[in-house]
Amino acid sequence: MSLSVGDTAPEFSLPDQDKQVVSLAELRGAPVLVVFYPFAFSGTCTGELCQLRDELATYTDAGVRVVAISTDPTFALKAFREKEGFGFPLLSDFWPHGATAQAYGVFNDKAGMALRGTFLVDAEGTITFAEINGPGDARAQSGWKDAVAELSAAA
Template sequence: MTLTVGDVAPEFSLPDQDKQVVSLSGLRGAPVLVVFYPFAFSGICTGELCQLRDELVTYTDAGVQVVAISTDPTFSLKAFRAEQGFGFPLLSDFWPHGTTAQAYGVFNERAGMPLRGTFLVDAAGTLVFAEVNQPGDARAQSGWKDAVAQLSAAA
């Protein structure tokens, strides 16, 4: 299943790095940037999430909440977040393995990991930006920023 702009974003309820459950419906009322990444501590993923960390004010100033999702267990996510100082939750799609990534159409069955999927969900729960990059294909974050700027200008 491939999601496109205009689709309703699939609901999820996943534990964060501190085992606190975060749901998309619980974030409703504000836009949410949902960033799927393959693995904590891997080179490209660390670089992408560190850039997101360093530019987080771009999103928070626009009222956008950021969540990052992988199939790593919560223990790994807690260590990864502490090491890198991420100011956004890291959510675990560990079990049932990859269910949320599957719902968003970004689960790589053979590797057991999500692809690099990025989705901007508006305050009502509709996708206003969707992009999927293959393993090893780092994302250009300019597309996300442009979508956030457009959403912010329309508000």
């Protein structure tokens, strides 16, 4: 079951590319853009995260924290972040495998990976934007930006 606008975002505590634990609870007080993606180094995922990297100021200038989550191990995420120069944490949902993706309703059991799920969580932990795209279905990030603009205007 996937999550919808108005739902409370499930908590998570996941290691980042440097094995430092990042939790949604620690980020509370600021909006968080949670971006699930299937695999580090894959073509579509790299393109999406590079666009996010290049347009990061759109989010950070609005006070939004950005985290990207995949089922890759931390070692792969470290190499991916270093190669592409991402300025946001890459979180590993490797073990228990896909547990956070499952909680958000974006885990593909057959492939053992996260779908392309995007959630904007407000400062209180409520989902204000939710989008799920299947494997190979690249996301248009304009919807994310519109959601951030709406959230900023309401603040």
